[in-house]
Amino acid sequence: MANVIKITKGLNINLKGKAAAQVSAVPASKVYGLVPDAFWGMKPKVVVKEGDEVKAGDALFVNKLHPEVKFVSPVAGKVTLVERGDRRKVLSVQVEAAAQQAYVDFGKKDVKSLTGEQVKAALLESGLFAFFLQRPYAVVADPNDVPKGIFVSAIADMPLAADIDVVLKGNEADFQTGISALAKIAKVYLGVKPGSSLASTKDAEVNVFDGKCPAGNVGVQINHISPVNKGEVVWTIGAEEVVFIGRLFNKGVADFTRTIAVAGSEMKTPQYKQVLVGAIIGDIVAGNVKTDKKVRLIDGNPLTGVKVNEKDFLLAHSTEVTAIPEGDDADELFGWIAPRLNDFSVSRSYFTWLQPKSKEYVLDARVKGGHRHMIFSGEYDSVFPMDIYPEQLVKAIIAGDIDRMEALGIYEVAPEDFAVAEFVDSSKVELQRIVREGLDMLRKENE
Amino acid sequence: MGLKKILDNLKPTFSEGGKLSAFGSLYDAMETFFYVPNETAKVRGAHIHDAIDSKRSIFFVVIALIPAILFGMYNIGLQHYQILGEESTFWCKFLYGLAVMLPKIIVSYAVGLGIEVTVAQWKKEEVHEGFFVTGILIPLIVPVNCPLWILAIATAFAVIFAKEVFGGTGMNIFNPALVTRAFLFFAYPSMMSGDKVWVNGNYIDCINGAPAVDAVSAATPLGQLAAGEAVTASPMETIIGTIPGSIGETSVIAILIGAVILVWANIASWKIILSTFAGGALMAYLLRYDGAQNFEWWEQLTVGGFCFGAVFMATDPVTSPRTEGGKWIFGFLIGAMAIIIRVLNPGYPEGMMLAILLMNVFAPLFDYCFVQSNINKRAKRAAK
Numbered sequence: 122m123a124n125v126i127k128i129t130k131g132l133n134i135n136l137k138g139k140a141a142a143q144v145s146a147v148p149a150s151k152v153y154g155l156v157p158d159a160f161w162g163m164k165p166k167v168v169v170k171e172g173d174e175v176k177a178g179d180a181l182f183v184n185k186l187h188p189e190v191k192f193v194s195p196v197a198g199k200v201t202l203v204e205r206g207d208r209r210k211v212l213s214v215q216v217e218a219a220a221q222q223a224y225v226d227f228g229k230k231d232v233k234s235l236t237g238e239q240v241k242a243a244l245l246e247s248g249l250f251a252f253f254l255q256r257p258y259a260v261v262a263d264p265n266d267v268p269k270g271i272f273v274s275a276i277a278d279m280p281l282a283a284d285i286d287v288v289l290k291g292n293e294a295d296f297q298t299g300i301s302a303l304a305k306i307a308k309v310y311l312g313v314k315p316g317s318s319l320a321s322t323k324d325a326e327v328n329v330f331d332g333k334c335p336a337g338n339v340g341v342q343i344n345h346i347s348p349v350n351k352g353e354v355v356w357t358i359g360a361e362e363v364v365f366i367g368r369l370f371n372k373g374v375a376d377f378t379r380t381i382a383v384a385g386s387e388m389k390t391p392q393y394k395q396v397l398v399g400a401i402i403g404d405i406v407a408g409n410v411k412t413d414k415k416v417r418l419i420d421g422n423p424l425t426g427v428k429v430n431e432k433d434f435l436l437a438h439s440t441e442v443t444a445i446p447e448g449d450d451a452d453e454l455f456g457w458i459a460p461r462l463n464d465f466s467v468s469r470s471y472f473t474w475l476q477p478k479s480k481e482y483v484l485d486a487r488v489k490g491g492h493r494h495m496i497f498s499g500e501y502d503s504v505f506p507m508d509i510y511p512e513q514l515v516k517a518i519i520a521g522d523i524d525r526m527e528a529l530g531i532y533e534v535a536p537e538d539f540a541v542a543e544f545v546d547s548s549k550v551e552l553q554r555i556v557r558e559g560l561d562m563l564r565k566e567n568e
Numbered sequence: 569m570g571l572k573k574i575l576d577n578l579k580p581t582f583s584e585g586g587k588l589s590a591f592g593s594l595y596d597a598m599e600t601f602f603y604v605p606n607e608t609a610k611v612r613g614a615h616i617h618d619a620i621d622s623k624r625s626i627f628f629v630v631i632a633l634i635p636a637i638l639f640g641m642y643n644i645g646l647q648h649y650q651i652l653g654e655e656s657t658f659w660c661k662f663l664y665g666l667a668v669m670l671p672k673i674i675v676s677y678a679v680g681l682g683i684e685v686t687v688a689q690w691k692k693e694e695v696h697e698g699f700f701v702t703g704i705l706i707p708l709i710v711p712v713n714c715p716l717w718i719l720a721i722a723t724a725f726a727v728i729f730a731k732e733v734f735g736g737t738g739m740n741i742f743n744p745a746l747v748t749r750a751f752l753f754f755a756y757p758s759m760m761s762g763d764k765v766w767v768n769g770n771y772i773d774c775i776n777g778a779p780a781v782d783a784v785s786a787a788t789p790l791g792q793l794a795a796g797e798a799v800t801a802s803p804m805e806t807i808i809g810t811i812p813g814s815i816g817e818t819s820v821i822a823i824l825i826g827a828v829i830l831v832w833a834n835i836a837s838w839k840i841i842l843s844t845f846a847g848g849a850l851m852a853y854l855l856r857y858d859g860a861q862n863f864e865w866w867e868q869l870t871v872g873g874f875c876f877g878a879v880f881m882a883t884d885p886v887t888s889p890r891t892e893g894g895k896w897i898f899g900f901l902i903g904a905m906a907i908i909i910r911v912l913n914p915g916y917p918e919g920m921m922l923a924i925l926l927m928n929v930f931a932p933l934f935d936y937c938f939v940q941s942n943i944n945k946r947a948k949r950a951a952k
Contacts, residue, residue: 134616280616350950417608423615445615449606452572456604457623464619470628470833471619486608490621491600491694494738497625498890499837512890513939528943543614547622548738553613 123313123320126345128332130506132467132541134280136423137481140382140441142287144393153196153399154204154213154434155181160192160251162260162564165211173200178225178247178375181214189264193248195377195399197223213434216399224374232298232370237305244302244366247375252362252437256340256349258564259535259557268356270347271303274312275319275360276330276337279422279540283382283440286318287393288361290380295367300325302366307356312342336506340538344507349533361440379440383409385423386483387416387444396435403431405442415447417486424540425553448485456489467503467545493548501542501552509533511542515552518559523566526559536560575599593688597695622697622737628833629701632826633880636708639822640815641665644712647812669815672707675716679723680706687732698737698886699727705745705880708816709873709921710752722751742928743887746921753921788812789863789871790910794917799863799871806870817876827879836883839892840899844878845869847903855911868907877920878903887928894934902927 157165164185169175175198180191198219204212227247232240244250245264253262253271262268275285289296301324303309309325320327328346330336339357349355358366361379368376377398384391389409396405402418410416419426420439427436435442453459465482466473501511509530517525536553543552575598581588582595600623609615645661656664680699688695706723730747731740789799789806801811809819817823830836848869856865868874873881882888882902889898902923909919916922 136616348946348949350946352950417615419615426615428609428611428615447608449608451604451606453604454571454602456619457601457621458627461619466619468618468620468625468834470624470835484616486615487604487617488607488609489604489617489619490623491605493622493696494736496622496698496738497835497885498888499892502892508942508945510891510939510942513935528946529939530942530946540614544616545618545620547618547620547625549617549621551610551613554610557612 123327123329125315125329125331126342128330128336128341128345128506130503131333131336132504132545133278133333134424134465134484134541134544135478135481136280136445137386137483138384138388138391138444139281139481140283140287140384140391140393142284142393144287144290144380144395146395147400147405149218149397150401150404152201152215152217152401153194153198153397154215154401155192155194155399156213156434156436157182157192157211159436159438160184160261161254162258162561163190163251165192167203167211167214169200169203169214171200171203174198175200175216176223176225177377178227180248181216182211184251184261187264189245190250190261191245191248192251193225193375195397197221215434224376227369227373227375229373230370232302232305235302235305237307240302240305243369247369249362249366249369249375252365253356253358254535256343256355256357256535257532258560259537260560260564262356263354266354266356268307268354270308270310270343270355271306272310272312272339272343272346272355272357273300273303273325273360273363274337274339274342274357275317276312276314277440278334278337279424280334281382281384281441281443282337282422283380283384283393285360287382288380288440289319289364292364292367295364295371296360297322297324297367298370299363299365299367302370303358303363310342310346312337312339332506335504335538335541338535338538340533340535341506344509344533348508348530351527351532353532359438359440362438381405381435381439382441382443384441385419385443385445387411387414387446398435398437398439400435401431402429402433402435402442405435406431406444410444415450416444417447419443419445423484424544425537446483446485448487451485451487468547488549490547490549492550495548495550497547500545500547501539504541504545505538507533507538511539511552515539515550515555518555518562521562523563526563531556531559531563534560571602575602590689593693593695594685597685597688600694625833625835626697626701628835629830629880630704632829632833632835633701633704633708633816635822635825636816636819636876636880637669637704638662639809639819640708641669643809643818644668644815646810647712668712669707671716672710672714672719673704675720676706676723677703679720680727683724683727683732684736687736691736693736696737698731699744702727702731702744702748705816706748709745709749709814709876712815714752718752718756722748722755725751738886740886741932742925743881743884746881746925746928749921750925788917789867790917793863793910794914799867801871803864803867803870806867811871813871814873814876817873820870820875823875823879830879830883835885836879837885837888837895839895840883840888840902841878843896843899844882844903847900847905848874848878848907849903851904851907852911855907868910872910872918873920874903874906877906877924881920881924882927887931889931889934891935891938893938894931897934898927898931901930 165182166185167182175194184190196218201217202215255262304324311325420429505511514529536556539552644665649656726744726747730744734740807820831838852865852868905923906919
């Protein structure tokens with residue numbers, strides 16, 4: 122029987138426009154783009170030239186710090202553009218898809234007969250290693266580290282997030298192969314929902330997490346199972362990315378087809394779409410976005426995602442594309458004292474507590490208040506289910522006090538762990554940005 | 569909408585480079601008072617936010633104070649006419665109280681907000697709404713006969729030296745409203761200390777600072793206790809609040825209504841309120857009078873500023889501990905210390921103000937203990 126861990130703190134935000142469990146394919150985009158910014162903490166070195174022909178699985182850029190970590194093309198075709206921004210920063214590497222898809226053949230392998238080193242080498246070669254994130258710092262993993270564990274969360278409880286059951290449907294065998302492959306590198310910990318069919322996954326320690334968002338955050342799960350101490354490293358990878366790994370060994374190709382949710386109150390028909398990493402957002406949401414008001418498209422969920430427009434490319438780790446009202450033309454009169462019956466709040470000064478739990482909310486992108494110093498205490502703590510004092514940690518980061526950040530547990534967190542706290546904060550502090558800066562600051566200091 | 573248009577048209581005048589840019593933060597304050605800012609989330613980070621903001625939270629404290637304010641006004645009139653020995657109607661009493669109270673509220677807000685807006689303008693920040701609570705708390709905890717000019721000086725002192733020098737709302741160490749009272753207490757002791765100055769028969773005359781002709785005094789229960797006299801007010805009277813005292817502090821019922829609002833809206837910490845009463849009750853029981861003064865030990869919690877302090881002062885989120893464990897200790901020690909000062913210190917009949925200010929100093933220490941134990945646990949885990 123799997124270990125059940127109860128998470129008491131947290132908050133489920135019930136947004137309108139959850140994806141219906143129907144999956145359809147998206148017509149192929151003309152151009153696909155791999156965006157280096159999706160792999161945080163990496164310096165890209167482009168290894169192709171405009172005009173080069175690539176197959177799906179050929180490297181487009183590598184990590185300057187660890188050239189063995191490759192970032193490979195999701196499609197076969199011709200490299201059309203290396204898009205650069207200020208100071209020649211690489212924004213994306215774009216590949217025009219060929220009519221006929223061709224994959225680099227990495228060879229089918231039986232995971233059982235491989236060693237950890239062989240698995241790692243196969244992942245590096247095929248570009249799949251790039252999907253590993255590491256704690257500390259929540260950045261792309263370093264292949265020279267020996268992780269004390271690999272953590273996979275099979276719970277997606279952020280608002281509007283793609284349901285893992287739908288995403289993994291039909292990919293169960295690849296998922297198991299992927300987990301077995303990871304187990305060769307280090308001990309694998311899999312976090313699942315109560316009653317999940319994934320509880321029977323082999324080659325992994327399965328823990329059941331029973332609680333509200335952010336119980337599905339892998340950081341919360343690590344903190345409850347095996348917290349990261351200074352000097353230790355753990356790797357994390359998304360459940361759908363484990364499927365990519367399984368495909369590599371079962372089929373011998375790097376196939377980045379994934380099922381994402383296309384959701385949110387401003388989608389006409391929220392649903393699941395089968396897409397390739399790097400597809401154009403506009404192709405994924407084509408004809409599905411409501412046009413009666415200004416809409417914000419988000420690559421990812423509304424708590425942790427990135428604001429994008431239709432011309433952008435789907436980021437590597439994205440499991441959903443969501444659309445919410447922008448709201449910058451709302452001009453709401455006396456909002457600070459009005460009853461605001463349709464708005465959502467954890468505060469009982471609103472009437473959310475009177476509404477049925479099943480009520481779905483349409484929330485726009487407004488911050489809904491002025492930025493203040495932290496005034497009310499305990500707000501972050503009530504939605505931060507880790508053995509860490511979130512407010513004190515954030516203050517240490519703002520002060521730039523490196524010793525104190527370390528002492529308060531910065532090695533255990535990622536910006537996404539503060540997403541719900543950022544939502545409930547009445548002082549409207551940009552917690553995720555601050556934590557990101559703190560992690561980057563510490564990483565620079567320790568290098 | 570018309571109002572929005574007017575505000576938008578005025579905006580350039582108040583913006584940087586405009587004619588009235590010196591009043592920019594005042595304009596900002598007005599604009600955000602009317603309209604929720606249309607500012608939307610950045611490219612990265614949470615794209616949706618809870619509807620709560622500090623304006624609403626802080627305004628709810630003012631709402632929670634309304635019962636105490638209204639009762640305080642009525643009680644001013646009641647005490648006035650009682651002392652004069654005249655009969656009067658309910659409305660007459662209330663209007664008399666309103667007439668006494670209103671100038672104090674206006675002075676407190678005008679002085680405090682004036683300073684806040686000036687500082688905000690100087691620092692090029694938004695005006696923070698914290699003073700909306702402080703500004704109404706100040707008239708509620710000063711003696712009825714406090715002259716307005718002294719009130720203005722005390723308010724200015726508190727806002728500048730207890731709040732703005734630390735960085736404004738959210739950064740202060742001491743509760744600014746209590747600093748106002750402490751300032752009066754130590755700078756103008758003739759107005760504040762002793763046992764019979766809390767109330768004075770002829771308030772209106774006192775507003776201008778002129779000594780009241782034929783002033784008649786009434787003693788508060790704590791004043792009587794300190795003087796070793798028998799307490800004249802019955803427990804029922806102290807709970808309803810028809811006794812002399814500072815304007816907002818007398819009615820336990822009105823304060824408890826406020827407490828329910830604050831705790832329900834999650835704005836005040838119930839842990840602090842509960843532990844303050846627990847600490848006060850324990851100490852009052854240990855140091856109880858032996859019945860000679862017709863005063864039960866638990867009545868300590870119903871008289872003076874104990875309830876008001878526990879509900880509205882100790883729970884100030886900025887000056888109380890940030891950790892949940894710290895809140896329990898903080899409250900308990902406030903309650904205990906308030907009673908110790910009352911009973912064991914012959915100089916000060918009332919101990920609540922000093923107890924809270926003292927514990928404001930210690931709040932970071934309580935937090936330190938809890939945060940440090942978390943740090944030690946982590947260090948120990950890493951060393952293994």
